[in-house]
Amino acid sequence: MIALAVTLVLSLQGEQPAPPQPAPEDIELLPTPAAPDAETVAQQQQLDRELRTRRKMLQLHQLGGMLTLATLGATVIFGQLNYIDKYGGGGDTGRWYDWHRFSAFTAAALFAGTGALALFAPSPLEKRKRLDTVMLHRIAMGVATVGMVTQIVLGFVTASKGGSISQRDFALAHQIVGFATFGATAVGFGVLTF
Amino acid sequence: MLALVAVLLCAPPVGQLLELREGTLTYTVVHKLHEVRGTTRQVEGRALAQPDGTIRVQVRAKVASFDSGNSNRDEHMREATHEPVHPYAEVKGMLSGVNLPLRQMQEATLHATVELNGEKQTQDVPVKLEPAEAGVRATFSFPFSLDAFKVERPELLLIKVDDRATIAGDLRFEAAK
Numbered sequence: 611m612i613a614l615a616v617t618l619v620l621s622l623q624g625e626q627p628a629p630p631q632p633a634p635e636d637i638e639l640l641p642t643p644a645a646p647d648a649e650t651v652a653q654q655q656q657l658d659r660e661l662r663t664r665r666k667m668l669q670l671h672q673l674g675g676m677l678t679l680a681t682l683g684a685t686v687i688f689g690q691l692n693y694i695d696k697y698g699g700g701g702d703t704g705r706w707y708d709w710h711r712f713s714a715f716t717a718a719a720l721f722a723g724t725g726a727l728a729l730f731a732p733s734p735l736e737k738r739k740r741l742d743t744v745m746l747h748r749i750a751m752g753v754a755t756v757g758m759v760t761q762i763v764l765g766f767v768t769a770s771k772g773g774s775i776s777q778r779d780f781a782l783a784h785q786i787v788g789f790a791t792f793g794a795t796a797v798g799f800g801v802l803t804f
Numbered sequence: 805m806l807a808l809v810a811v812l813l814c815a816p817p818v819g820q821l822l823e824l825r826e827g828t829l830t831y832t833v834v835h836k837l838h839e840v841r842g843t844t845r846q847v848e849g850r851a852l853a854q855p856d857g858t859i860r861v862q863v864r865a866k867v868a869s870f871d872s873g874n875s876n877r878d879e880h881m882r883e884a885t886h887e888p889v890h891p892y893a894e895v896k897g898m899l900s901g902v903n904l905p906l907r908q909m910q911e912a913t914l915h916a917t918v919e920l921n922g923e924k925q926t927q928d929v930p931v932k933l934e935p936a937e938a939g940v941r942a943t944f945s946f947p948f949s950l951d952a953f954k955v956e957r958p959e960l961l962l963i964k965v966d967d968r969a970t971i972a973g974d975l976r977f978e979a980a981k
């Protein structure tokens with residue numbers, strides 16, 4: 611009887627065509643993750659929207675960063691030329707003054723706008739806080755921000771000291787802080803490329 | 805007797821179920837200025853080895869669990885792959901010509917379906933199988949196209965990361981208890 615059953619089974623299996631192999635995507639060996647409810651789906655979609663907005667803002671932040679670095683570099687160069695013109699035997703012609711002033715205003719506006727794009731970008735994902743290139747970028751840009759504010763104040767103070775002996779000291783301080791600010795901005799920019 | 809026949813006919817396919825005990829999955833994306841590698845150890849996986857030498861495999865990892873050592877890049881990766889909506893990256897597939905237990909190192913091809921960013925792509929993945937303590941160690945690496953998975957490639961300094969990325973894995977399976 612058992613032999614009959616086995617024969618029957620084997621014969622039945624033999625008659626049947628080989629079962630089709632499931633496509634790889636049909637294989638489910640792991641438990642399927644629970645389907646999210648409507649509220650969770652809405653939250654996921656909101657999160658996704660915020661991330662898209664963040665991405666756009668940070669792409670603009672990158673573009674703003676490049677423009678800021680370029681205008682800040684120009685400001686430093688024009689400032690140095692202005693310093694040499696005024697105190698380095700250039701004849702105090704004042705021909706670089708407006709170049710320096712306009713590039714400085716442009717750089718300050720771009721700096722503020724670029725920083726605002728990063729500060730106000732939504733940040734819906736929890737991030738690990740650690741010393742990485744982004745942290746170094748933030749530290750460097752924090753230093754640069756302090757430098758920018760100092761420069762704006764020092765710039766106006768220096769300009770207001772026209773005719774005074776102390777103007778050169780203020781101009782020197784403005785020059786040193788200017789180079790430091792540009793350096794911090796360049797480090798903040800460059801560190802992200804590693 | 806009929807009941808016996810029915811049971812024999814309806815019995816599930818005989819096979820050995822293997823559980824993923826430990827392992828890593830690593831993605832690599834390349835930018836002109838640097839290379840980014842993100843690794844996760846939070847990998848789930850199972851394999852069903854059948855007597856005919858085929859092995860069905862399913863491995864997945866939460867996209868959020870990949871760590872590149874740079875929080876911003878991890879965040880960009882999650883943005884680009886729409887992780888909130890598609891939280892898993894997954895590989896399912898089938899190997900053939902592999903009989904367990906392995907006696908020696910063997911190379912095989914996994915005919916796989918890779919899922920990322922809610923998109924599926926079929927891919928042949930070369931896998932190196934080695935006997936490991938009470939199980940099998942599988943190592944693999946395969947390139948894929950980010951564009952094919954509709955991943956909006958992140959960019960730095962207006963330069964996008966390369967379309968070609970790589971996924972590598974080092975996984976150890978053991979018989980399920």
